[in-house]
Every structure is written in structure tokens, then in C-alpha cells.
Amino acid sequence: MEAGALMMEEREIVVVGAGPAGLSAALEAARTGAQVLLVDENGKPGGQLFKQIHKFFGSKDHRAGVRGIDIGTQLLEEAQNLQIEVWLDAEVCGIFNQQDVWIVRNKEKSVTVRAQRIILATGAVENSVNFPGWTLPGVMGAGAAQTMINLHRVLPGEKCLMVGSGNVGIIVSYQLLQAGAEVKAVVEAAPRLGGYGVHTAKVRRAGVPFYTSHTVLEARGTDHVESATIVQIDEKWKPIPGTEKDLDVDTICIAAGLTPLVELAFAAGCEPLYSPLLGGMVPKHEPTMQTSIPSVYIAGDISGVEEASTAMEEGRMAGLSAAYSLGYVSDGIYSDGYEAALKRMLALRSGMFGQKRRDAKAAIFAQNRG
Known part of the structure; x- marks a missing residue:
């Protein structure tokens, strides 16, 4: 036109x-x-x-x-x-x-x-984070997950990993819990958590583990996310060998700003x-x-x-x-x-x-x- x-x-x-x-x-x-x-x-x-x-x-x-x-x-x-x-x-x-x-x-x-x-x-x-498997269905922005549960009443997954501990990541983690999902972990690349304490405390009380100085190493699956590996990173943001943890998840939410x-x-x-x-x-x-x-x-x-x-x-x-x-x-x-x-x-x-x-x-x- x-x-x-x-x-x-x-x-x-x-x-x-x-x-x-x-x-x-x-x-x-x-x-x-x-x-x-x-x-x-x-x-x-x-x-x-x-x-x-x-x-x-x-x-x-x-x-x-x-x-x-x-x-x-x-x-x-x-x-x-x-x-x-x-x-x-x-x-x-x-x-x-x-x-x-x-x-x-x-x-x-x-x-x-x-x-x-x-x-x-x-x-x-929303910003993205690139890692092996990041294009698999089930990897999405935290805002997309929030849209699904709060606007469309659709649960994006049953076992979720949240990447990012700022206010968006923490608030969406809590709302995923409210919607019936299990949040397996919240990982944060920085050495300290980024969200307001009032939000973080609610997620902590729900038993969700937090991993600072950690990031996603890899997502695995055939036609959708079936598992993920997180890893600790050093002060230069490089993975530390031997610190890998495998998580049974079907959804990875990215809250990277x-x-x-x-x-x-x-x-x-x-x-x-x-x-x-x-x-x-x-x-x-x-x-x-x-x-x-x-x-x-x-x-x-x-x-x-x-x-x-x-x-x-x-x-x-x-x-x-x-x-x-x-x-x-x-x-x-x-x-x-x-x-x-x-x-x-x-x-x-x-x-x-x-x-x-x-x-x-x-x-x-x-x-x-x-």
C-alpha cells in the first residue's frame, strides 16, 4: 500500500x-x-x-x-x-x-x-537469552506466560523454570504458582536477586529454590522442552564445570529485561x-x-x-x-x-x-x- x-x-x-x-x-x-x-x-x-x-x-x-x-x-x-x-x-x-x-x-x-x-x-x-535449545516450543518470555495465564486462562506448562529474578520474573513466578504450575527454580545470572523483597518473599515461602550466579546451559527435548540444565557462572560470566544441575521442566520463561x-x-x-x-x-x-x-x-x-x-x-x-x-x-x-x-x-x-x-x-x- x-x-x-x-x-x-x-x-x-x-x-x-x-x-x-x-x-x-x-x-x-x-x-x-x-x-x-x-x-x-x-x-x-x-x-x-x-x-x-x-x-x-x-x-x-x-x-x-x-x-x-x-x-x-x-x-x-x-x-x-x-x-x-x-x-x-x-x-x-x-x-x-x-x-x-x-x-x-x-x-x-x-x-x-x-x-x-x-x-x-x-x-x-522482551529480551531473549540464547542457549542450545532456546528455539524449542516451551521457551518463552515471562510476559508471554503472563499473557497466557492472566488474559487467556491457559497454563503455559506444568513444570516451569524462570530465568531472571527481577520484578517481572518474580511476579510471573508467583502467578504461575497461583495458576497451578510448579516453579522448579528461579535462576539469576547476577550474584544477588533483582526484585523487590515483598515479591521475592512470597515465592520463597512457596518453596521455590533460587540460584544466584546461575544461568541456563541447555534446554533439551524433541518437539518441546522436556528438561533443562542450569550451571553456576563465575565473575566473568563463564560456566563453572561440575556445577551443572538437571531440571525436569516443560517450560522455560525468560525474564531478562x-x-x-x-x-x-x-x-x-x-x-x-x-x-x-x-x-x-x-x-x-x-x-x-x-x-x-x-x-x-x-x-x-x-x-x-x-x-x-x-x-x-x-x-x-x-x-x-x-x-x-x-x-x-x-x-x-x-x-x-x-x-x-x-x-x-x-x-x-x-x-x-x-x-x-x-x-x-x-x-x-x-x-x-x-
């Missing part, structure tokens, strides 16, 4: 991605009176929130004690009340001339939407930069979430991999900033709203885990000033 021959429509703000960041951005912009179109390639909005059946923690401002799936439901109800236009099963294939969003709806109808402002909330993709989904932003011409603490290459952006292209804003994991609560705050900042740039809010209202979101954001980016992300963001903003 030729982009130049597409049907043309116009909207004030187009938000790409209806996960926690995109929903929050659309809501914030719509509250100001701006015309918002929210686009998502999936058949249901909400993104990661509807896979998160555990309760959030932190403060009341961050919806502590509320399950992710309930937060998603609340956001969707708010979007309906504000009459936000939503296109589902709609793939954004490109952004041209810094304002033309090429969208294929239901895999059959192409439309170009000319937007005055674009907010990209495209999320992130996420990489921001930046292809759409970079194809549009957004200037890139590298932030290892935030997942790799991200679009260069201001504290307002505006990129090097004045009409394009970002929010959530595309701007650096963090938590769902952080993604929602960035979405609010991006939505408010985009609406402000179009003249929908006064200087005072914008300043008050932005500062409130920033205060909540800084609370999230504190402590042992959060401070590193705060520093990484500060480094990005410093490059802009430079």
Missing part, C-alpha cells in the same frame, strides 16, 4: 498505544478539551495493566492496594466518560512529515491521520540516545516528554523501561504538555498540573531501585541542555 494514496483525516492529538502510559496521556489531554484519538494494535485497550492481577504498592497517589486489572478498568471507564475516540486493531505503520500518522485498521483499511500533536506510548519488547520499542519514533526522525539503565536506545526528550521533533511526545517504556505507575505519570505529563502547546490550558494550570505529576514521579524514582532511574533520566535531560 502506498502511503501517499491513503485516505486523509485530521485530529488534534493522536496517542499511539493504549497501555497505562497512552491511556493516561489521552485522559489528561481530553480533560483539557483537546480532541484525542487513541490508537492500539490490540483488540482490547489497557496493555500491561490487564495482565497485572497483583496489587500495586506505594502511596494512595499511585493507587496502592489496587490490582493492575482494576486500574485498567478504571482508566477505560474514564476514557468512555470523556468520549475519547478509540481505534483498536489499528496498526501504526509510519509517521511522515512529523504529523501524518499512517494507520492500517483491521488489516484492511489504510488511513492517514494528520495530527497537530502525536504522543507515542508504544511500550517495550525489556527493550524500548523505538522503531516508530526513530523512523519518524526523533533523535536517539543510549541509556543502558533505561533499556538501551530511547528517543531524546525533554522533562515535558517532548522529543527532538516538536510535534512528537513520548511516554512510558519507549522513554525508558520503568514501572506501570511511572508510565502513567509520564503519560499525564505528555498529555498535559501536548494540550498546553495547543493552547488548551493556561500557564498557571499547566504549571500546577505538571508540578503535581513531577512530585509523584520523583516519589516513584526514589530508593534503591528508583534513584538509578532518576539519575538516568537526569542524564538524558542534561544532554538536551548541552
